[in-house]
Structures are given as C-alpha cells and as structure tokens.
Amino acid sequence: EAGVVQSPRYKIIEKKQPVAFWCNPISGHNTLYWYRQNLGQGPELLIRYENEEAVDDSQLPKDRFSAERLKGVDSTLKIQPAELGDSAVYLCASSHSLEGNEQFFGPGTRLTVL
Amino acid sequence: LAKTTQPISMDSYEGQEVNITCSHNNIATNDYITWYQQFPSQGPRFIIQGYKTKVTNEVASLFIPADRKSSTLSLPRVSLSDTAVYYCLVGVGAAGNKLTFGGGTRVLVKP
Known part of the structure; x- marks a missing residue:
C-alpha cells in the first residue's frame, strides 16, 4: 500500500513569492492534516480536514x-506571499x-x- | 489545550531499556496518548497509542497511571537504530482539543 505522498520534496523561493505544496493521503483515509515543523521542534498543526x-x-x-481539499482526497497548502520565517x-x-x-x-x- | 512536557534529551547504550516520561496535566477525557518516532528528513512514525493502564506491542510499552496526567514510553533493549526523536502526542481533535506534539526527546543510543 502506498504511503502519504507529498510533492515537491524541496522548494527554494525568494521572499514574497507564492508557493504550493501537494499531498495525496493514503487511500480511504478521510482525515488529513497539515503540519509545520521548524528546525529542532515538534510538528505544529496548521489545519485538519475531515473529508473536504x-x-x-x-x-x-x-x-x-x-488550504483546500476539494474532493476530500488530495490537498494543497499555499503560502502567498512567503516570508523568511516560513522556512x-x-x-x-x-x-x-x-x-x-x-x-x-x-x-x-x-x-x-531566501 | 493539552500541552505536553518531555525531557529534551536522553542517552543510553545498546541493549538497555529506555524510559521516556511525558507530562500532560490537562489531558481531556476523550484524549488518547500517542507516541511517535522521527528520524532526520523523515515524517514521524507511529509507535504506540493508549488510553489508560498499559499497552504493549512488538516495539514498545506504554504505561499510563490512573490519573492519566503522565505517560511513560518504554523501549526495551534499544539498538543504535533507535536513535531518534520521540514525540508524545495528546488529543484526538474532538471537542475542540488541538492535536499537540510535545517538544520531543532526542534519544541517543551509544555502542
């Protein structure tokens, strides 16, 4: 069974630019979470979806x-504009x-x- | 808000038992206690979950006292590959409780 897929794995942008992250959860999983993890810290929940x-x-x-999860399956998290602290x-x-x-x-x- | 507190780091040696205690004084009735393991450049991986008393699986045991205000993850006979960060997570997200990871405990297993 495939695990949770995310893309891209790495992204480098300049501040004020937009960026988007994509996630495809495990098939059949109705709950989806986005976390942010800063260096040396635990993950911090940003948003949780139950279906859509x-x-x-x-x-x-x-x-x-x-963020969006339009069909209750994959999800996109967007930042616009990005700031240095979003790294x-x-x-x-x-x-x-x-x-x-x-x-x-x-x-x-x-x-x-950057 | 179910906040958790864990030791920042812990050293051990191969073959020893490692016990990590997490404090969660304001745990809610509906909350479960879950522990995750994280290696560098990877997402956290589920280790064990419990609600009360003791839970054991093939990799760890979880001890939860009656008041549920703390829990202890026990890793028997650790190996070098158990070197990782271990997180205590409290909550299920219901009734307004946020899912909160602790700061994590860095476990270093030495030869």
Missing part, C-alpha cells in the same frame, strides 16, 4: 496561508478516523525562503 471540511484551522495564519518542513499526514487515530505522515516538503 476543515474542522480545525485555528493555527493556520490565514493572512497568507490557504520549515511542511508535513502532511492522514488517518482513518478521529477516534484513537494513528496518523501516517508523508516525508514532508522542506521550504527555504
């Missing part, structure tokens, strides 16, 4: 970040249910903003 509905986006900086690893995870869920993580996208 964003059920927790309180940690998403909505002035510049947006981090962006992780996508998926799980089958909310109760006692095990999250399966993708390899992440390492973003460097």
Whole structure:
C-alpha cells in the first residue's frame, strides 16, 4: 500500500513569492492534516480536514496561508506571499478516523525562503 | 489545550531499556496518548497509542497511571537504530482539543 505522498520534496523561493505544496493521503483515509515543523521542534498543526471540511484551522495564519481539499482526497497548502520565517518542513499526514487515530505522515516538503 | 512536557534529551547504550516520561496535566477525557518516532528528513512514525493502564506491542510499552496526567514510553533493549526523536502526542481533535506534539526527546543510543 502506498504511503502519504507529498510533492515537491524541496522548494527554494525568494521572499514574497507564492508557493504550493501537494499531498495525496493514503487511500480511504478521510482525515488529513497539515503540519509545520521548524528546525529542532515538534510538528505544529496548521489545519485538519475531515473529508473536504476543515474542522480545525485555528493555527493556520490565514493572512497568507490557504488550504483546500476539494474532493476530500488530495490537498494543497499555499503560502502567498512567503516570508523568511516560513522556512520549515511542511508535513502532511492522514488517518482513518478521529477516534484513537494513528496518523501516517508523508516525508514532508522542506521550504527555504531566501 | 493539552500541552505536553518531555525531557529534551536522553542517552543510553545498546541493549538497555529506555524510559521516556511525558507530562500532560490537562489531558481531556476523550484524549488518547500517542507516541511517535522521527528520524532526520523523515515524517514521524507511529509507535504506540493508549488510553489508560498499559499497552504493549512488538516495539514498545506504554504505561499510563490512573490519573492519566503522565505517560511513560518504554523501549526495551534499544539498538543504535533507535536513535531518534520521540514525540508524545495528546488529543484526538474532538471537542475542540488541538492535536499537540510535545517538544520531543532526542534519544541517543551509544555502542
């Protein structure tokens, strides 16, 4: 069974440029998560989807970040415009249910903003 | 907000048992306790999950006291490949609880 797929794996952009990350969760997983992980820190939840509905986006900086999961399957996280402080690893995870869920993580996208 | 606290780092030797304790004083009734392992340049990987008492699988044990305000991950007979960061995660996202990773514990297994 294929795991969570993320692309690109690495992205280098200049500040003020837009950037988008894509995630394809494990087939059948209805819950999808986007995390940001800064160097030396634990992952920080940005947004959680239950099917196509964003059920927790309180940690998403909505002035510049947006996310969508239109058909309840794959998802895109966008930053526009990017700032220097956005440099981090962006992780996508998926799980089958909310109760006692095990999250399966993708390899992440390492973003460097110059 | 179910915040967790873990030791920053821990050293051990091959063949020893490693115990990592996580504090989560304001854990909610519906929260589960989950531990993840992360190697460099990889996403976290599930190790074990529990709600109360003791859970054991093929790689670890999880001990949860009755008040559930802490939990201890036990790794038996560690090897060099167990060198990683271990995260304690509390919450299921229901009832407004956020999914929160702790700061992580860097475990270094020495030969």
